[in-house]
Amino acid sequence: MKQTTVDERYFLTLVRPGQEEPVPVSYIWLRDHCRCNECYNHETFQRTLSVLDIPDDVAPESYEVRDGSLNVLWKDGHRSAYELNFVFDSLFESHREATLQEQLRPVLWDREFISDCPDYCRVKLNELLCDDEVVDKLVSSLVTYGVAFIEKVPANTQSTEMAIKRIFPIHKTFFGEMWTFTDNLDHSDTSYTKAYLGPHTDNTYFSEAAAIQVLHCIQPPNSTNSKTREAYERLTKVPLSCEYIEHGQYHVDTTPVLKTNILTGELEQIRVNTYDRSIMKTIPQQQMPQFYADYKGLVAEINDPANAWQFSLRPGTVMLFNNWRLLHGRMAYTGKRVMTGCYVARTDFQSVARTLGIIS
Numbered sequence: 001m002k003q004t005t006v007d008e009r010y011f012l013t014l015v016r017p018g019q020e021e022p023v024p025v026s027y028i029w030l031r032d033h034c035r036c037n038e039c040y041n042h043e044t045f046q047r048t049l050s051v052l053d054i055p056d057d058v059a060p061e062s063y064e065v066r067d068g069s070l071n072v073l074w075k076d077g078h079r080s081a082y083e084l085n086f087v088f089d090s091l092f093e094s095h096r097e098a099t100l101q102e103q104l105r106p107v108l109w110d111r112e113f114i115s116d117c118p119d120y121c122r123v124k125l126n127e128l129l130c131d132d133e134v135v136d137k138l139v140s141s142l143v144t145y146g147v148a149f150i151e152k153v154p155a156n157t158q159s160t161e162m163a164i165k166r167i168f169p170i171h172k173t174f175f176g177e178m179w180t181f182t183d184n185l186d187h188s189d190t191s192y193t194k195a196y197l198g199p200h201t202d203n204t205y206f207s208e209a210a211a212i213q214v215l216h217c218i219q220p221p222n223s224t225n226s227k228t229r230e231a232y233e234r235l236t237k238v239p240l241s242c243e244y245i246e247h248g249q250y251h252v253d254t255t256p257v258l259k260t261n262i263l264t265g266e267l268e269q270i271r272v273n274t275y276d277r278s279i280m281k282t283i284p285q286q287q288m289p290q291f292y293a294d295y296k297g298l299v300a301e302i303n304d305p306a307n308a309w310q311f312s313l314r315p316g317t318v319m320l321f322n323n324w325r326l327l328h329g330r331m332a333y334t335g336k337r338v339m340t341g342c343y344v345a346r347t348d349f350q351s352v353a354r355t356l357g358i359i360s
Contacts, residue, residue, distance in 0.1 A: 012063060014070065016088055025087060030072060031058045033090070034080040099264055104143050104358050106325065111309050114145070121148040125159070128166055135167055136356050138320070142212065142349070143358050146322035155218040155315030157340040163318055164214055164342060168352055171210050171345040173203075174249050180218075180340040199302045199327035200273040203343070204242035205251040209271065210343030211350070213323045217313035219338035231294040236260050238291050241278035242271075254282060257295065269324040274299060302327060313339075320344075 006013055006024045013022035031054050034040065039049040063072045070082045088094055109117065121141030127134045128150055141148040150163050161178045164170060170177045203209035241254040259269040283291060301307065310331075313319060321328065324346070353359045 009057075009059070012060070014065065014084065014087065023088070023091065025091075027059050028054060028056070030070075030080065030082065030087075031074065033082070034078070035082075036080060038078075039080075096263055098360065099261075104140055106146065107144050109145065111307060114147075114309050117145070120145040123148075123150055124152045125150055125163055126152065128163060136358070138167060139353050139356055140358050142320060142322055143353055146325045148320045150318040150320070151316060153216065153316055153318050155216070157218070160214070160216045160218075160318055160340050161342070164320075164344070168212065168344040169348050171343040171348065173206075173210075173343060178340060178342045180338060182336060182338045196332040197329045198274065199308070199329045200275065201271055201327055202273070202323050204271050204273040204276050205244040205253050207253050208346060209269070210323050211346035211348075212320055212344035213328070214318060214320050214341045214344070215313060215328075216315075216318040216340050217337065218315050218340050219336065220312070220314060221333035221335040221337040228297075231297055232258065234290065234294050235298060238287075238294075239282040240271075240280070240295075241282060242273060242276040243278040244276060252278060257298065270327070272299065272302060272327060 006022070010028070011024040011026055012030075013024055015022050032049070032051060034049065035042075039047065041048050059075055061073045061075045063070060065071075065084070068084050070084055070087060072080045072082070074080065089098070114120070119141075121138045123134050123138055128138065138148045138150070153159050153163050157178050157180050161170070201209065202213055236256050236258045238256055239254045240257050241252060244251040255271060257271050258267060259271065260266060261268045280288070280291075323343075350359065
Protein backbone atom coordinates (compact mmCIF):
# COMPACT_ATOMS: atom_id res chain seq x y z
CA MET A 1 0.00 0.00 0.00
CA LYS A 2 1.36 3.42 -0.94
CA GLN A 3 1.92 5.61 2.11
CA THR A 4 1.91 9.38 2.21
CA THR A 5 5.21 11.02 3.17
CA VAL A 6 4.83 12.98 6.41
CA ASP A 7 7.09 15.83 7.47
CA GLU A 8 8.05 14.80 11.01
CA ARG A 9 9.01 18.38 11.85
CA TYR A 10 5.32 19.30 11.91
CA PHE A 11 3.34 16.05 12.22
CA LEU A 12 3.20 12.85 14.19
CA THR A 13 1.43 9.81 12.76
CA LEU A 14 -1.29 7.71 14.36
CA VAL A 15 -3.03 4.59 13.11
CA ARG A 16 -6.76 4.13 13.52
CA PRO A 17 -7.87 0.83 15.05
CA GLY A 18 -8.51 -1.70 12.28
CA GLN A 19 -6.70 0.36 9.65
CA GLU A 20 -3.18 0.29 8.29
CA GLU A 21 -2.81 3.73 6.72
CA PRO A 22 -1.13 6.16 9.16
CA VAL A 23 -2.92 9.46 9.80
CA PRO A 24 -0.85 12.67 10.11
CA VAL A 25 -1.75 14.93 13.04
CA SER A 26 -0.32 18.43 13.29
CA TYR A 27 1.80 19.29 16.34
CA ILE A 28 0.42 22.82 16.52
CA TRP A 29 -3.15 21.47 16.31
CA LEU A 30 -2.45 19.05 19.14
CA ARG A 31 -0.91 21.74 21.34
CA ASP A 32 -3.83 24.08 20.62
CA HIS A 33 -6.29 21.35 21.61
CA CYS A 34 -4.77 20.38 24.93
CA ARG A 35 -7.66 20.06 27.40
CA CYS A 36 -5.71 20.11 30.66
CA ASN A 37 -6.92 22.51 33.37
CA GLU A 38 -4.07 24.89 32.57
CA CYS A 39 -5.04 25.21 28.90
CA TYR A 40 -8.82 24.86 29.05
CA ASN A 41 -11.50 26.06 31.47
CA HIS A 42 -13.90 23.15 31.92
CA GLU A 43 -16.41 25.28 33.83
CA THR A 44 -16.87 27.86 31.06
CA PHE A 45 -15.93 25.55 28.13
CA GLN A 46 -13.40 28.11 26.90
CA ARG A 47 -9.74 28.00 25.99
CA THR A 48 -7.28 29.70 28.30
CA LEU A 49 -4.19 29.03 26.18
CA SER A 50 -3.64 31.80 23.63
CA VAL A 51 -2.67 30.73 20.15
CA LEU A 52 0.05 33.41 20.34
CA ASP A 53 1.70 31.41 23.12
CA ILE A 54 2.23 28.41 20.84
CA PRO A 55 5.52 28.54 18.89
CA ASP A 56 5.26 27.92 15.15
CA ASP A 57 7.87 25.18 15.52
CA VAL A 58 6.20 23.54 18.54
CA ALA A 59 7.15 19.86 18.75
CA PRO A 60 7.05 17.06 21.30
CA GLU A 61 10.05 15.90 23.26
CA SER A 62 8.38 12.49 23.29
CA TYR A 63 4.97 10.87 22.97
CA GLU A 64 3.35 7.56 23.78
CA VAL A 65 0.17 5.80 22.67
CA ARG A 66 -1.28 3.54 25.34
CA ASP A 67 -4.75 2.25 26.31
CA GLY A 68 -6.60 4.42 23.85
CA SER A 69 -4.77 7.62 24.82
CA LEU A 70 -2.01 9.77 23.35
CA ASN A 71 0.33 11.25 25.94
CA VAL A 72 2.68 14.02 24.84
CA LEU A 73 5.62 15.67 26.60
CA TRP A 74 6.33 18.96 24.84
CA LYS A 75 9.79 20.48 24.59
CA ASP A 76 8.81 23.27 26.99
CA GLY A 77 7.97 20.64 29.64
CA HIS A 78 4.17 20.86 29.30
CA ARG A 79 2.30 17.54 29.33
CA SER A 80 -0.88 16.84 27.33
CA ALA A 81 -3.13 13.81 27.22
CA TYR A 82 -5.67 13.11 24.48
CA GLU A 83 -8.25 10.39 23.98
CA LEU A 84 -7.49 8.84 20.60
CA ASN A 85 -11.19 8.85 19.74
CA PHE A 86 -11.20 12.63 20.28
CA VAL A 87 -8.26 13.05 17.91
CA PHE A 88 -9.66 10.78 15.19
CA ASP A 89 -13.20 12.19 15.45
CA SER A 90 -11.82 15.74 15.12
CA LEU A 91 -10.02 15.12 11.84
CA PHE A 92 -11.51 16.87 8.83
CA GLU A 93 -12.34 13.64 7.02
CA SER A 94 -14.11 12.22 10.08
CA HIS A 95 -16.00 15.42 10.71
CA ARG A 96 -17.17 15.63 7.12
CA GLU A 97 -18.30 12.00 7.13
CA ALA A 98 -20.15 12.47 10.43
CA THR A 99 -21.90 15.54 9.03
CA LEU A 100 -23.04 13.59 5.99
CA GLN A 101 -24.35 10.80 8.24
CA GLU A 102 -26.31 12.93 10.71
CA GLN A 103 -29.01 10.85 12.35
CA LEU A 104 -31.60 13.37 11.21
CA ARG A 105 -31.12 14.94 7.81
CA PRO A 106 -33.37 17.24 5.79
CA VAL A 107 -35.87 15.32 3.68
CA LEU A 108 -36.61 16.85 0.30
CA TRP A 109 -40.30 16.85 -0.52
CA ASP A 110 -42.85 18.03 -3.05
CA ARG A 111 -46.58 18.70 -2.79
CA GLU A 112 -47.56 15.06 -3.33
CA PHE A 113 -45.14 13.80 -0.68
CA ILE A 114 -45.96 16.33 2.03
CA SER A 115 -49.71 16.08 1.44
CA ASP A 116 -49.59 12.35 2.24
CA CYS A 117 -46.80 12.49 4.82
CA PRO A 118 -47.90 11.53 8.35
CA ASP A 119 -44.51 12.26 9.90
CA TYR A 120 -44.25 16.04 10.07
CA CYS A 121 -45.16 17.29 13.50
CA ARG A 122 -48.61 18.43 14.64
CA VAL A 123 -48.89 18.83 18.41
CA LYS A 124 -51.39 20.43 20.77
CA LEU A 125 -50.33 23.35 22.93
CA ASN A 126 -51.03 21.60 26.23
CA GLU A 127 -48.88 18.64 25.11
CA LEU A 128 -46.05 21.01 24.21
CA LEU A 129 -46.22 22.80 27.55
CA CYS A 130 -46.24 19.60 29.62
CA ASP A 131 -43.89 17.19 27.84
CA ASP A 132 -40.24 17.73 26.91
CA GLU A 133 -40.45 14.85 24.44
CA VAL A 134 -42.96 16.86 22.44
CA VAL A 135 -40.40 19.69 22.19
CA ASP A 136 -37.91 17.16 20.84
CA LYS A 137 -40.49 15.88 18.34
CA LEU A 138 -41.28 19.39 17.09
CA VAL A 139 -37.65 20.44 16.66
CA SER A 140 -36.90 17.14 14.91
CA SER A 141 -39.71 17.88 12.46
CA LEU A 142 -38.22 21.30 11.73
CA VAL A 143 -34.82 19.73 11.07
CA THR A 144 -36.23 16.92 8.91
CA TYR A 145 -39.13 18.51 7.04
CA GLY A 146 -38.65 22.21 7.76
CA VAL A 147 -42.20 22.57 9.09
CA ALA A 148 -44.27 21.90 12.23
CA PHE A 149 -47.64 22.95 13.63
CA ILE A 150 -48.89 23.72 17.13
CA GLU A 151 -52.66 23.39 17.47
CA LYS A 152 -55.26 24.48 20.02
CA VAL A 153 -53.44 27.77 20.63
CA PRO A 154 -55.71 30.65 21.73
CA ALA A 155 -55.98 33.13 18.86
CA ASN A 156 -53.90 35.96 20.30
CA THR A 157 -50.33 37.17 20.24
CA GLN A 158 -49.64 36.41 23.91
CA SER A 159 -50.52 32.71 23.59
CA THR A 160 -48.51 32.43 20.38
CA GLU A 161 -45.51 33.96 22.15
CA MET A 162 -45.90 31.54 25.08
CA ALA A 163 -45.94 28.58 22.70
CA ILE A 164 -42.77 29.64 20.88
CA LYS A 165 -40.85 30.56 24.03
CA ARG A 166 -41.45 27.03 25.28
CA ILE A 167 -39.04 25.97 22.50
CA PHE A 168 -36.90 28.90 21.35
CA PRO A 169 -35.89 32.42 22.32
CA ILE A 170 -37.54 34.91 19.99
CA HIS A 171 -35.36 36.84 17.56
CA LYS A 172 -35.90 40.60 17.78
CA THR A 173 -35.67 42.67 14.59
CA PHE A 174 -36.83 46.19 13.77
CA PHE A 175 -40.29 44.62 13.41
CA GLY A 176 -40.08 43.87 17.15
CA GLU A 177 -40.10 40.48 18.85
CA MET A 178 -43.69 39.39 18.29
CA TRP A 179 -45.40 41.17 15.44
CA THR A 180 -49.06 41.47 14.53
CA PHE A 181 -49.94 42.72 11.09
CA THR A 182 -52.86 43.32 8.79
CA ASP A 183 -53.26 45.32 5.58
CA ASN A 184 -52.52 48.72 7.13
CA LEU A 185 -49.01 49.29 5.64
CA ASP A 186 -47.45 49.80 9.07
CA HIS A 187 -44.21 48.90 7.30
CA SER A 188 -43.05 49.39 3.72
CA ASP A 189 -43.69 45.77 2.79
CA THR A 190 -46.10 44.01 0.45
CA SER A 191 -47.00 41.69 3.34
CA TYR A 192 -48.91 44.61 4.85
CA THR A 193 -51.44 44.67 1.98
CA LYS A 194 -54.28 42.46 0.71
CA ALA A 195 -52.41 41.66 -2.52
CA TYR A 196 -51.29 38.25 -3.73
CA LEU A 197 -47.86 37.42 -2.39
CA GLY A 198 -45.77 35.00 -4.41
CA PRO A 199 -43.46 32.36 -2.89
CA HIS A 200 -40.48 33.94 -1.14
CA THR A 201 -38.17 33.71 1.84
CA ASP A 202 -37.98 36.46 4.46
CA ASN A 203 -35.02 38.59 5.54
CA THR A 204 -33.07 38.37 2.29
CA TYR A 205 -31.78 41.87 3.13
CA PHE A 206 -30.26 40.75 6.48
CA SER A 207 -26.71 39.41 6.67
CA GLU A 208 -28.22 36.31 8.32
CA ALA A 209 -31.87 35.57 7.67
CA ALA A 210 -33.97 34.17 10.49
CA ALA A 211 -33.96 30.37 10.53
CA ILE A 212 -37.50 29.80 11.73
CA GLN A 213 -40.56 31.86 10.91
CA VAL A 214 -43.75 31.61 12.94
CA LEU A 215 -47.20 32.46 11.60
CA HIS A 216 -50.57 32.37 13.36
CA CYS A 217 -53.69 33.67 11.61
CA ILE A 218 -55.60 35.03 14.60
CA GLN A 219 -58.36 36.52 12.45
CA PRO A 220 -59.09 34.93 9.05
CA PRO A 221 -60.31 37.04 6.11
CA ASN A 222 -63.95 37.03 5.11
CA SER A 223 -63.11 35.52 1.71
CA THR A 224 -60.13 34.70 -0.58
CA ASN A 225 -59.50 35.01 -4.33
CA SER A 226 -59.00 32.48 -6.10
CA LYS A 227 -32.25 23.30 -14.26
CA THR A 228 -29.96 22.44 -15.07
CA ARG A 229 -26.94 21.58 -12.87
CA GLU A 230 -24.97 24.37 -14.54
CA ALA A 231 -27.62 26.92 -13.64
CA TYR A 232 -27.60 25.65 -10.05
CA GLU A 233 -23.83 26.02 -9.85
CA ARG A 234 -23.97 29.56 -11.24
CA LEU A 235 -26.68 30.59 -8.74
CA THR A 236 -24.41 29.45 -5.89
CA LYS A 237 -21.78 31.94 -7.07
CA VAL A 238 -23.47 35.05 -8.51
CA PRO A 239 -24.07 37.67 -5.78
CA LEU A 240 -27.56 39.17 -5.65
CA SER A 241 -28.37 42.24 -3.55
CA CYS A 242 -31.64 42.53 -1.64
CA GLU A 243 -32.81 45.56 0.32
CA TYR A 244 -35.40 46.76 2.80
CA ILE A 245 -36.09 50.49 3.00
CA GLU A 246 -38.43 52.46 5.21
CA HIS A 247 -38.07 55.51 7.41
CA GLY A 248 -35.17 54.86 9.77
CA GLN A 249 -34.28 51.48 8.23
CA TYR A 250 -32.03 50.64 5.29
CA HIS A 251 -30.89 47.01 5.16
CA VAL A 252 -28.89 45.49 2.31
CA ASP A 253 -27.28 42.07 1.94
CA THR A 254 -25.40 40.77 -1.08
CA THR A 255 -25.14 36.99 -1.25
CA PRO A 256 -25.75 34.26 -3.84
CA VAL A 257 -29.32 33.05 -4.28
CA LEU A 258 -28.29 29.51 -3.30
CA LYS A 259 -25.93 28.94 -0.38
CA THR A 260 -24.12 25.63 0.02
CA ASN A 261 -22.57 24.10 3.11
CA ILE A 262 -18.86 24.92 3.13
CA LEU A 263 -18.03 21.45 4.45
CA THR A 264 -20.33 19.11 2.51
CA GLY A 265 -21.24 21.20 -0.54
CA GLU A 266 -24.94 20.43 0.01
CA LEU A 267 -27.59 23.11 -0.41
CA GLU A 268 -28.04 24.93 2.90
CA GLN A 269 -30.13 28.02 2.13
CA ILE A 270 -32.35 29.30 -0.65
CA ARG A 271 -32.63 33.08 -0.71
CA VAL A 272 -35.42 34.18 -3.06
CA ASN A 273 -37.59 37.25 -2.71
CA THR A 274 -38.36 38.91 -6.03
CA TYR A 275 -39.98 41.83 -4.22
CA ASP A 276 -36.84 42.84 -2.32
CA ARG A 277 -34.27 42.59 -5.11
CA SER A 278 -32.03 45.65 -5.29
CA ILE A 279 -30.39 47.16 -8.38
CA MET A 280 -28.53 44.35 -10.13
CA LYS A 281 -24.97 45.65 -10.36
CA THR A 282 -22.86 42.86 -8.89
CA ILE A 283 -21.79 41.26 -12.18
CA PRO A 284 -20.64 42.66 -15.54
CA GLN A 285 -23.32 43.37 -18.12
CA GLN A 286 -21.92 40.61 -20.32
CA GLN A 287 -23.04 38.08 -17.67
CA MET A 288 -26.54 39.49 -17.22
CA PRO A 289 -28.37 37.44 -19.90
CA GLN A 290 -27.13 34.18 -18.38
CA PHE A 291 -27.99 35.30 -14.84
CA TYR A 292 -31.53 36.31 -15.78
CA ALA A 293 -32.05 33.03 -17.63
CA ASP A 294 -30.91 31.08 -14.56
CA TYR A 295 -32.86 33.21 -12.09
CA LYS A 296 -36.07 33.18 -14.13
CA GLY A 297 -35.80 29.41 -14.47
CA LEU A 298 -35.59 29.05 -10.69
CA VAL A 299 -38.44 31.49 -10.03
CA ALA A 300 -40.62 29.74 -12.63
CA GLU A 301 -40.01 26.39 -10.93
CA ILE A 302 -40.87 27.95 -7.55
CA ASN A 303 -44.10 29.44 -8.89
CA ASP A 304 -45.26 26.27 -10.62
CA PRO A 305 -48.61 25.42 -8.95
CA ALA A 306 -47.62 21.76 -9.04
CA ASN A 307 -44.95 22.56 -6.45
CA ALA A 308 -47.22 24.48 -4.07
CA TRP A 309 -48.55 23.11 -0.80
CA GLN A 310 -51.60 25.30 -0.28
CA PHE A 311 -53.84 25.43 2.77
CA SER A 312 -55.60 27.95 5.00
CA LEU A 313 -54.20 28.97 8.35
CA ARG A 314 -56.95 29.16 10.96
CA PRO A 315 -57.09 30.67 14.45
CA GLY A 316 -55.61 28.23 16.95
CA THR A 317 -52.95 26.73 14.66
CA VAL A 318 -49.41 28.11 14.82
CA MET A 319 -47.15 27.23 11.91
CA LEU A 320 -43.36 27.11 12.28
CA PHE A 321 -41.20 26.66 9.21
CA ASN A 322 -37.55 26.82 8.22
CA ASN A 323 -37.03 30.11 6.39
CA TRP A 324 -33.74 28.81 4.95
CA ARG A 325 -35.44 26.01 2.97
CA LEU A 326 -39.18 26.74 2.60
CA LEU A 327 -40.68 29.61 0.61
CA HIS A 328 -44.06 30.96 1.59
CA GLY A 329 -46.71 33.21 0.12
CA ARG A 330 -50.46 33.83 0.18
CA MET A 331 -53.45 34.34 -2.03
CA ALA A 332 -55.05 37.78 -2.28
CA TYR A 333 -57.98 38.26 0.07
CA THR A 334 -60.81 40.60 0.92
CA GLY A 335 -62.05 41.70 4.31
CA LYS A 336 -59.78 41.99 7.32
CA ARG A 337 -57.17 39.42 8.25
CA VAL A 338 -54.87 39.67 11.28
CA MET A 339 -51.67 37.66 11.57
CA THR A 340 -49.24 37.37 14.44
CA GLY A 341 -45.83 35.78 14.45
CA CYS A 342 -42.12 36.11 15.09
CA TYR A 343 -38.70 34.93 13.98
CA VAL A 344 -36.18 32.57 15.58
CA ALA A 345 -32.50 33.20 14.86
CA ARG A 346 -30.57 30.41 13.16
CA THR A 347 -28.03 30.28 15.97
CA ASP A 348 -30.82 29.75 18.53
CA PHE A 349 -32.57 27.11 16.39
CA GLN A 350 -29.34 25.17 15.98
CA SER A 351 -28.46 25.55 19.67
CA VAL A 352 -31.76 23.98 20.74
CA ALA A 353 -31.38 21.18 18.17
CA ARG A 354 -27.83 20.45 19.37
CA THR A 355 -28.85 20.53 23.03
CA LEU A 356 -31.53 17.93 22.26
CA GLY A 357 -28.99 15.79 20.40
CA ILE A 358 -30.82 16.17 17.08
CA ILE A 359 -27.84 17.65 15.21
CA SER A 360 -24.14 17.78 16.03
